[in-house]
Amino acid sequence: MSDRPALTIRLAAPRGFCAGVDRAIQIVEEALKKWGAPVYVRHEIVHNAHVVSRLEAMGAVFVEELDECPTDRPVIFSAHGVPKSVPAEAASRQMIYVDATCPLVSKVHVEAERHSTEGREIVLIGHAGHPEVIGTMGQLPNGAITLIETVDDAERFVPKDPNNLAFVTQTTLSVDDTADIVAVLQSRFPAMSAPHKEDICYATTNRQDAVKVLAPGADLVLVIGARTSSNSVRLVEVALRAGAARAELIASAENIDWSWFDGVSTLGLTAGASAPEDLVQGVIDACRARFDVTMDSVETAKETVTFKLPRVLVD
Incomplete structure (x- = not known):
């Protein structure tokens, strides 16, 4: 005993x-196999120091901005997604780049663009400063998306046209907290368009x-x-x-x-x-x-x- x-x-x-993280890590590993070291990665590929350290040991170099990368080496964009300006800059510098954005984050980007094309004002529920939020807001011109972080924000939000609104969300939020924010928005703006399938992954x-x-x-x-x-x-x-x-x-x-x-x-x-x-x-x-x-x-x-x-x- x-x-x-x-x-x-x-x-x-x-x-x-999750599948998006698995894919992002595989992308770095396969890029190292294909092009050899070093391969540059803009922002932590996923938010985990152990994963980052292992990939660094294999030859990945992590940077925060594209201008830290030489133009003659491949660069990978993290699973969180990037503003449109980032691949545009990589293309203008004639860099090889691979986008490891999680497909479920890309889905949110596509939704935001569709709503914008159809003339709707867009609300993004998420956390200010998170790379995914920066990436999603960067799919459209400044001011096209309003960030809402809390129920209080939802109660105070004043849209241009309450009948022409849509919301999208960060993929990694609390399901319950987000439901509370959405409930406030939908009670205030019943005509607001919601995602076809929930954005939280x-x-x-x-x-x-x-x-x-x-x-x-x-x-x-x-x-x-x-x-x-x-x-x-x-x-x-x-x-x-x-x-x-x-x-x-x-x-x-x-x-x-x-x-x-x-x-x-x-x-x-x-x-x-x-x-x-x-x-x-x-x-x-x-x-x-x-x-x-x-x-x-x-x-x-x-x-x-x-x-x-x-x-x-x-x-």
């Missing part, structure tokens, strides 16, 4: 990498749904992900709202403060959409070293989505 305290780990499924929704199931009764929920990862930060909020006694965001097992485990017998564990599975295993191993662990899988959906790589890397 073990003299270590008992710990039940409720492991969320789905968790970790399947992976964000699925990871939040799993946390809603594992959080009630959990003494502590650990979410593996980066502070810059919107979907990971949302998982912490969802866990607390769903009834977890405590929830913490960690980059890896190394960031665990073991004092959090005082009095903890049930741990909920998940990972944001840009966190690799080996980090999850690292947390489980660290717990096994200290506790008599029982695993309990909480599966709320099966994910089968995959996205094709850009043709330039396949041909």
Whole structure:
């Protein structure tokens, strides 16, 4: 019999990498195979330092702006999407570029452009300064899209024509918070056009749904992900709202403060959409070293989505 305290780990499924993140990482790997190192990447390919470090070791060079890249090496645009000005600048400098924008983010870009072409004023629900929001707003001229971050923003928003509006959203938001904002907008502007299919991506929704199931009764929920990862930060909020006694965001097992485990017998564990599975295993191993662990899988959906790589890397 073990003299270590008992710990039940409720492991969320789905968790970790989504299809868009998988594809973006593959794009960098395949570009390195095709063109050799260095390959430049504008902005972190996905918001995870472990992923970025691994790709750097393979020969990827991460920069914030295009003018930091030499014109004779390929450049990749991150999964979050970029303003239209970025590929235009790359083309004018005659650079080889590969767009790793998640197809579900590209869908939002296409929607925004369609609404604009049809003469509608566009509202984007999202977080100011997030690369995805910068990319989406940059699909259209300045002032064509109004950013709304909160219910208060939705209540204060004054459109040019209340009968000629449309909204789109960032793909990695809290499903519940977004629903609250949309409810305010739709009650104020009943004619407002909504996305044909919800903009919040399947992976964000699925990871939040799993946390809603594992959080009630959990003494502590650990979410593996980066502070810059919107979907990971949302998982912490969802866990607390769903009834977890405590929830913490960690980059890896190394960031665990073991004092959090005082009095903890049930741990909920998940990972944001840009966190690799080996980090999850690292947390489980660290717990096994200290506790008599029982695993309990909480599966709320099966994910089968995959996205094709850009043709330039396949041909």
